[in-house]
Amino acid sequence: xxxxxxxxxxxxxxxxxxxxxxxxxxxxxxNSYCPRCGYYRLxxxxxxxPVADFCCRVCSEEFELKSKFEKLTNTIIDGAYSKMIExxxxxxxxxxxxxxxxxxxxxxxxxxxxxxxxxxxxILKRSPLPPTARRAGWIGCNIDIAKVPESGKVxxxxxxxxxxxxxxxxxxxxxxFLREKSIDAKGWLLDIMKCVDEIKSDVFKLDEIYxxxxxxxxxxxxxNFIKDKIRQQLQILRDNGIIEFxxxxxxxxxxxxxx
Numbered sequence: 001x002x003x004x005x006x007x008x009x010x011x012x013x014x015x016x017x018x019x020x021x022x023x024x025x026x027x028x029x030x031n032s033y034c035p036r037c038g039y040y041r042l043x044x045x046x047x048x049x050p051v052a053d054f055c056c057r058v059c060s061e062e063f064e065l066k067s068k069f070e071k072l073t074n075t076i077i078d079g080a081y082s083k084m085i086e087x088x089x090x091x092x093x094x095x096x097x098x099x100x101x102x103x104x105x106x107x108x109x110x111x112x113x114x115x116x117x118x119x120x121x122x123i124l125k126r127s128p129l130p131p132t133a134r135r136a137g138w139i140g141c142n143i144d145i146a147k148v149p150e151s152g153k154v155x156x157x158x159x160x161x162x163x164x165x166x167x168x169x170x171x172x173x174x175x176x177f178l179r180e181k182s183i184d185a186k187g188w189l190l191d192i193m194k195c196v197d198e199i200k201s202d203v204f205k206l207d208e209i210y211x212x213x214x215x216x217x218x219x220x221x222x223x224n225f226i227k228d229k230i231r232q233q234l235q236i237l238r239d240n241g242i243i244e245f246x247x248x249x250x251x252x253x254x255x256x257x258x259x
Contacts, residue, residue: 195216
């Protein structure tokens with residue numbers, strides 16, 4: 001994997017957004033691969049296709065690319081709100097690549113958020129464009145990646161360091177079980193995964209998760225058995241290798257080792 005953009009690809013272009021789009025998409029096509037099946041090359045969709053930019057010809061995963069200079073903020077500007085909501089609720093909703101680059105046109109971070117982590121909760125609706133705008137009334141959206149659990153951020157490149165392809169594939173496939181869950185069931189699992197993330201140590205006690213009971217009660221006011229639900233979700237996360245039960249009410253977060 002070559003972390004440098006091929007700047008010659010954008011020769012003749014002057015508009016910066018167009019240059020960034022051309023260079024970043026070319027880099028993905030030349031250097032990236034499918035994080036699910038490991039196929040060595042992605043295929044580009046036609047321009048202006050709603051949401052998705054790339055697909056894998058082997059496993060049919062779809063990918064949208066977002067690029068930004070230097071660092072990503074927690075809120076990422078995206079396109080039409082209605083199209084995004086429609087796609088994330090469909091069976092072929094896309095995974096999202098996020099890429100940051102340096103002044104020297106080199107990739108700094110490149111990671112993917114698998115589609116099973118996209119819920120309506122992380123899609124923020126923007127205000128409609130004013131009547132004076134060319135597209136008056138059009139409603140865009142933002143993606144709030146701060147609401148995504150850490151297990152949902154799979155790095156292919158982190159701080160200019162290329163991550164082992166086997167680890168990327170393992171990390172991506174580790175959470176595929178979420179795709180089989182209903183919207184409500186997945187929502188509970190994602191909430192507990194975020195609670196686990198908020199605990200700083202890798203080994204934590206059940207009582208530490210119980211500390212989030214009031215917060216979860218606000219979100220699920222009709223559930224009178226929050227602690228029971230917490231234990232149920234921890235068991236599912238344990239069975240799927242997200243956490244490990246180490247005995248006496250203690251759990252350990254399981255993370256792939258980055259070489």
